Amino acid sequence: MTLNIVVGVDGSAPARTAVEWAAADARRRGLGLRIVHVCEQRPYGAVEYCAGALAAAADRARGLAPDVPVITELLPGNSVDALIAESRPADSVVLGSRGLGGFAGMVVGSVGHAAGPVVIVRDPPGTPQGGVVVGHDGSEHAEAAMEYAVEQAGARRVPLRVVFARRPWHASAFVDTAREAAQRVDPWRAKWPDVEIIDIVQDGHPVAVLAAAGASADLVVVGSRGLGGFAAAVLGSVSHGVT
Structure with a gap:
């Protein structure tokens, strides 16, 4: 059974970038792609809109990666609950940084509940570096x-930079030497x-250190929780293109 990358869409431009x-990630890593649209209760015609956005996303994915198995599903209910449930059997969940459905906002508040990696794709995407x-704490x-992160670096055939933020003035500083x-x-x-x-x-606060390192990266990876607050740093800086 092929493991899937799940991507949440809502018809917005950032969601298209996420697709x-x-x-590209599914093609590079030999995975399948599952595209979902959580169609929450909306005015008349919402289901037709959601179905159209889902079909357009699938067409875009198949056009870019014709060898990647693509499946789609229109999901009812709440975006938070639905996408957390989708994360359990998935390799990862990919979302746009902004959009009509508030997917990125869901991740900011609920990333710790996801069962695996959550990728927030900035829009517009930066020039590949x-x-x-x-970030490591x-x-x-x-x-x-x-x-x-190391799997992604291996698939991309690029270096992996592991960033440790050292705060000598902080009692919980854990990295004292290179x-x-x-x-x-x-x-x-x-x-x-x-x-x-x-x-x-x-040396410096994790927010500043990781933001500086991520400015020239294609992908920034952080744990959902930890000693150094890396996840909060990245998720709080989505609009600034850190992820």
Whole structure:
């Protein structure tokens, strides 16, 4: 059974960009694509609108990635509950940064409840820079983020930069030296010898550090929770193109 990337659409331009990103990712990683539209209660004609938006998204995905299996489904109910449920059997969930259905807002408030990676695609997309950045704070959630990030870097054949934010003035600072950061990353280097993994220790608040690193990246990956607040940093900066 082919594992699917789930992409939520709502007929908006950011959702179209999310479909394009998801189709490319599915093609690159040999996965299927499941496109869903959560058609919440709306005025007369909403179902027809939702069905049309879903069909247009599927046509776009098939045009970009004809070899990728594409399935679609119109879902009833609440966007939050529906997309969290969709995340459980999925490789990942991909959403636009803004849109008619408020998908990105759902993620900001509920990312910790998703069962797997959630990708928020900025619109308009930036010029490809060829790199993946992952924020690391030493937590188990950061290790889960590392797994997704290194797989993405391997599929894209680009370097992975692992960013540690060091706050010497903060009692919970955990990375005191570049050597300690390297020790956290070395097991991943051994597991993925074909991926160039670069560990970076930067003084400063996680928000500023990750935003600076992500400005030149194609993809920024963070854990849903953790010691350093990386997820809040990224999700709070969606409109600024950090993700």
